[in-house]
Amino acid sequence: MPRWWRRRRNGPRRKPYQSGQVLDPEASYTRKGGEAHYGFKAHVAVDGRHNLIRRVVLGTAKQHDNQRWAEVVPTDTRCVYADKGYAGAPRQAWLREHGIAGRIMVPKVPLKGLSPRQRQLNRRWSGVRSRIERVFAHWKRCLGYQRVRYRGLVRNQLELHLKAIAYNLKRFTNLCPA
Numbered sequence: 001m002p003r004w005w006r007r008r009r010n011g012p013r014r015k016p017y018q019s020g021q022v023l024d025p026e027a028s029y030t031r032k033g034g035e036a037h038y039g040f041k042a043h044v045a046v047d048g049r050h051n052l053i054r055r056v057v058l059g060t061a062k063q064h065d066n067q068r069w070a071e072v073v074p075t076d077t078r079c080v081y082a083d084k085g086y087a088g089a090p091r092q093a094w095l096r097e098h099g100i101a102g103r104i105m106v107p108k109v110p111l112k113g114l115s116p117r118q119r120q121l122n123r124r125w126s127g128v129r130s131r132i133e134r135v136f137a138h139w140k141r142c143l144g145y146q147r148v149r150y151r152g153l154v155r156n157q158l159e160l161h162l163k164a165i166a167y168n169l170k171r172f173t174n175l176c177p178a
Contacts, residue, residue, distance in 0.1 A: 026153045030061040043072045046132045053164045058157040081129040
């Protein structure tokens with residue numbers, strides 16, 4: 001295997017980031033699946049019934065999803081479906097405080113596993129939660145949102161908001177009878 005392929009496959013290097021020679025100083029690194037990623041992360045709240053985007057927030061890649069929880073989740077909703085990354089007592093307490101039913105998938109405990117009831121709940125909730133993946137798929141396939149195009153968090157946040165508006169307009173035309 002050529003040397004350049006290995007370097008590319010292993011992801012970006014940290015040396016330019018640490019020396020301040022990166023393309024965007026507001027972006028950051030994170031690791032997912034043993035691979036390094038550099039950039040930003042989109043956090044999205046979607047209406048479960050109509051599949052319309054309610055809120056969208058852009059953060060740096062190193063920020064965990066839990067840090068943007070209160071910004072993303074609308075307080076006027078009745079129920080929240082979320083993946084295992086949001087599991088934990090602080091989010092459950094926040095949901096109780098706002099009177100929202102929490103449908104956060106239960107993470108697998110090492111060496112213990114999940115009970116049959118927990119597996120059943122995760123299966124049921126994943127069907128509803130999977131609808132948000134359609135938003136990301138549309139952004140990637142139809143709007144070409146594979147990577148951010150601008151430098152800086154503010155400009156990329158604006159681009160993300162415009163993509164959310166475009167998605168909602170497309171969904172709205174499908175929802176309204178002719």
